[in-house]
Amino acid sequence: MLDSDLAALYGVETKQLNQAVKRNLDRFPADFMFQLNRNEYEILRSHTVTSSWGGRRSMPYAFTEQGIAMLSSVLKSKRAIEVNIEIVRAFVKIRQLLTETDDIKSTIKLLRTEYDEKFEIVFQALDRIIAMEPDKSKPIGFIWSNGD
DSSP states (O other), X not given: OBHHHHHHHHTSOHHHXXXXXXXXXXXXXXXXXXXXXXXXXXXXXXXXXXXSSSOOSSOOEEEOHHHHHHHHHHOOSHHHHHHHHHHHHHHHHHHHHHHHHXXXXXXXXXXXXXXXXXXXXXXXXXXXXXXXXXXTTSOOSOOOOOOO
16 A cells, blocks of 8 residues: 555555654565655556646655554554554455455366366267167157056
8 A cells, every 4th residue: 555545544644654654664674665666656646637736756655564564553543553453454354355266266167177077978968869860660759648
């Protein structure tokens, strides 16, 4: 998540969030937080509507799940702690959904293999029926019997 998005959630200015992080840089290694380069920022900006005036003077910071969890030790407000808990729960839920999606894909693949084999047997039986020569000496249709 970007610093500006996190700042909005925490109810602080982006500048305040970044200052708190910079005062505690040893808590934010490269796999917890990184700064976007100009090209990444331009790509990101091209996907959002922004005004031509104002805006950022420095490239935004992006935080990983671990970086967001670490923010709770830097931002001490009650709101920051509550927001952190919810964000971490969201990451856990996303991970669950991804795992479930993989499980569903595996199940579908397994079922497809299993049913393809079963349908192959059906298609082979239908091919044998189609290949059979009809016995023209026997009448076609239903013969009603009185039970006599």
